[in-house]
Amino acid sequence: MPLPPLVQPAEALSVDEIRRYSRHLIIPDVATAGQKRLKNARVLCVGAGGLGSPAMMYLAAAGVGTLGIVDFDTVDESNLQRQVIHGQSDVGRSKAESAAASIREINPLVQVVIHNTALDRDNVFEIFRGYDLIVDGTDNFATRYLVNDAAVLLGKPYVWGSIYRFDGQASVFWAGEPANGPCYRCLYPEPPPPGMVPSCAEGGVLGVLCASIGSIQVTEAIKLLTGVGEPLVGRLMVYDALEMSYRTITVRKDPQCVLCGPNATQTELLADYEDFCGAVSEEAVSATLGATITATELKEWQDAGKDLFLVDVREPAEYEIVRIPNSVLIPKGEVVSGEALARLPQDRQIVLYCKSGVRSAEALAAVKAAGFRDAVHVQGGVLGWVRLVDPSLPAY
């Protein structure tokens, strides 16, 4: 179903703008009227990361008048493989500032608004109200549900994308008028159980996948702003880079949706989205109480000659990149399923670690439940080891 343009056209284009956007102006469906709508448009990108990078670069080049950026993170070397809006000299710099500088270089006519903050329930409405459309480039479930809930409660459309390894998804969620489409909760009513879906930091992502999905998001944003084509409302685009296939799946509005259904019970934001998505399960949290050591303490134990059985619960590819010396690899799945428990010695101190401490907490719960009551895990994982003990090792 075609939708009316989201934005009214601006008054007029300057000579500079006509020169710059001429390849848009000669497309009959865009033309001067469409370009004037883009000039008047206010688009917010949540996250200046993998998806936000190509999205903002193309939104800026396309002539979107005002581009907002929400990000509180700083540029890390491990971002540069895919977050192409940032460069080598931006490492350590605020991502929002770095992205703003790139946007100004691509198109100085764009007004850039920096929100150098973490989006939360206290600021999301105020920030979202200033924009016509949201582009969601977040990489975690807590922020994703927050973005969805705020957008639905404000009746605003947002373009969502998600990436993992070689797979990507994108859709337009717009539960309000005139689209009356489904929202993210119609598709995914509940977040996955903690630890079930690895993040890109844990599972990896092919860098160029960000461009494939980010460019779909920009295409949808431009279509909505200018009112051309068939928007991706009520459809989920699924991209498989290995098969090189795109398929679309119909997503219906869920009549039981707590947020946008006819009998919706959720009329405001949740109190705590981190809690709703449960970064770590309750079993894992209680297992780690009194059973957590720092990387520095682990080093002291090793130096003192303590009889340790140090278990790396990450995946083999991660173990190859960097590991704590004298560790053995037993991926978390084998620990949690119980199949690897027989490999754990009864008479040695068991120490578990992963990348950052989440997976090892889950594994610790399983190990302790199997009777290894003295087992501990390393706070901050191998990244903590690199930071506190051996900075010559690579972080990833």
Ligand SMILES: [Zn+2]
């Ligand atoms: Zn819904």
